[in-house]
Amino acid sequence: MHGIKFAWLLSGLIGMLLLLGCDQQNNARSSNATPGRTTITALIWAPDWPQEMLQIAAEFDKLNPDVHVNVQFMVGNSVEENIKPRVAAGTLPDLVSINPNAYAAELADQGVLADVRQSAAWMHMLDPLKSDWTSRDGKGFGVSGGVATTMIYYNRAMFAMAGIDTLPTNFDEFLAVCAKLKRAGMIPVMWSGGFPNMLGNGPFASGFANNVVAHEPHWKEKMADGTLSLDTPQVADIFARIALIPERGYAQPSFMTTGYDEGIRLFREGRVAMAFQGSWAAGLMLHGNDFSVGVFVPPWNARGERVVPVLGSETGFAVCETPNKVAAMRFLEFIAGKGFPILQRKRHNVSPFQQGMGTVVSDVEIVDYTNALSRYPVTASPYYSSLPSNTIELLHKLMQDVLLRKITPRQAAQRLDLSVKTEAKMHYK
Known part of the structure; x- marks a missing residue:
């Protein structure tokens, strides 16, 4: 009986040693396959x-x-x-x-x-x-x-069909262009209510640039220390203009569900005459269309005032x-370095790096546009680098709620102001 038990124990021990040896062999093979990766x-x-x-x-x-x-x-x-x-x-x-x-x-x-x-x-x-x-x-x-800037891309053929031969230089002229396009049976502009990031990059950023930055050179410092007032008619007007475009029938019918990709597709298929987009989308917006595309500075300025464009990182x-x-x-x-041309070949964005880094040449039209903006006496930052992070998330909802008429532009301005000042209290030193 003891001999049987001993034999059983011995066989079990040998089995364990064999298994251990196999595991060590497998681990060695695995280690050799990806050494120190x-x-x-x-x-x-x-x-x-x-x-x-x-x-x-x-x-x-x-x-x-x-x-x-x-x-x-x-x-x-x-x-x-x-x-x-x-x-x-x-x-x-x-x-x-x-x-x-x-x-x-x-x-x-x-x-x-x-x-x-x-x-x-x-x-x-x-x-x-x-x-x-x-x-x-x-x-x-x-x-x-x-290098980030937002602009309005426009379909030159649709502008010509509507008899538009002069680009708008202020907001009143922009509305007149929209009215002319609508009378010609066209949808004037794409509005991305389903992707509020682009509403922020587009009409909000341009509105903030011309209604706030244009009149307050120290806006960044005042926003940081909580002394910048955004509960004003000028800020309410930013939201009012966002709502005005669809209210007048100048946006596509499905504007509240239009996302990023769909918005670009609507423009490229010739279903809208204009679209707010960034320099980062130049490759998609300018190429592969059946029509010629131009760009202009969003004319969110009042008549008689110089436009303030958006330019930054x-x-x-x-x-x-x-x-x-x-x-x-x-x-x-x-x-x-070596990876940047891969994304730039598709996006045609303006390289933020010095020449000689091996990047491909961006579209001349976009480079010229960006260079022209850099000579403006006043420019504003993109909205994602202007506002506190919690305020950015709030802003997305505020813009959508204004478009859905859940709140008024004045209420949106009040809530934006409260958020910015709350953030300043929490972080300003």
């Missing part, structure tokens, strides 16, 4: 270029066999609404899309975002953009994805303070 996660805002981002990551993987990039895409209406839950949970990725605003700058000063001032990407960024990406404590918290990229920071910094360098 680091996987980094990149959370990216790319509503119109997801395939290009995947291609950039694949090209980086080929050239950097010791690093693999796991790309994840942001969803929703803003960069901030994707980042905030991860900051709260301590689950930020290694590299992230970021906007050049006070919220991102504060993350850098809190040690959440890495200082990238020693990177080649930062050194090659155009000097006028660097202040957008510098925190209060002097940290460089990211690099720009492009596009959403960019930051490295987070994670154990994979060094590898993520390498990927940042690649995005800003």
